Amino acid sequence: MKLYDGGRAPNPRRMRIFLAEKGIDVPLVPVDMAAMAHKSAEITALNPFQRLPILELDDGTILTESVAISRYFEELHPEPALFGRGAVAKAQVEMWNRRVELYLLASITAAFRHTHPAMVEWEIPQVATWGEVNRPKAVAYMKIMDDQLATNEFIAGSEYSIADITLLVAMDFLKPAKIQIPEEFVHLKRWHAAVSSRPSAKA
């Protein structure tokens, strides 16, 4: 088994944090995204969407999408449970992971990819207006996260989950996207400090 890794980009980082929380060691194959190696013929043959991470099993089976790969490991190594326990909690984790990813992280990513000069070869074509309209959207979504964290230790409730991993990566991606965390989001900031202090955050 080997994991094609993409360094600092959000999805490879989500994957590494998940594995660190699980205590699972998988050999990493570094892919130099800054050199556009994820668009190479080799990577495209593994994943036609040219995205990382990619997990290659010993029998040659290919799995892509960090959440799908995470679910594979959750099935094989159920503890600690990072997708919730029981029907309601599993649905709540999935709900919050999607809310963080599809609304907050997506808006931050759009702001970064469509306005940052370094992304001109990545996001073809860049649509600067689209990047700009995503900045206030990201702040509006952070407000909903802050409200949730006012009464919950973690984003999906009382237990740390994959949704916290997605939210951590999203929050740490605000800086390159040039979006500020408003000072008044004190619950989100309390949560961010707590989750950032876990050893997995360095993965």
Next chain:
Amino acid sequence: MKLYDGGRAPNPRRMRIFLAEKGIDVPLVPVDMAAMAHKSAEITALNPFQRLPILELDDGTILTESVAISRYFEELHPEPALFGRGAVAKAQVEMWNRRVELYLLASITAAFRHTHPAMVEWEIPQVATWGEVNRPKAVAYMKIMDDQLATNEFIAGSEYSIADITLLVAMDFLKPAKIQIPEEFVHLKRWHAAVSSRPSAKA
């Protein structure tokens, strides 16, 4: 238990098809999205993201996001399995469901919401250029789906899954988004005819 439904929009339809495939009957509460009822104070209190569907359990627990609600029902009613069986198949279903949703359906939705005159109060602000650049992206993603369906009966492999539901809803959303299915995508068209003939497609 009751399900706040949103009629013809893609995510409410995904939910109803999933329930039809499972043979589960849930009382529906119609929400008139054309009249913007999903932005009402009542719906916003249930889901601050103002999206449908929303499932309300008898104890008042609220679940949103069609995939999260679907997973809740999969946990309670495992057969027929629509999220795959076993670690590898579960990961493959999740991978394809994400590929269809995050790339193909997202690009079709962006084309529709950012260019259709009826969406001017929904997508604020509309960014027409962003809508336009998503049309060729949708076609490129359909090519990858067509390649997968050249050697697989269903999008995630040999069994019908939630990923087929997402793909069906995406394909049927091409027309309002004014995107054509290229004639040469014969495998995708074969699959579309087969999945459309299932009774659940009318849900």
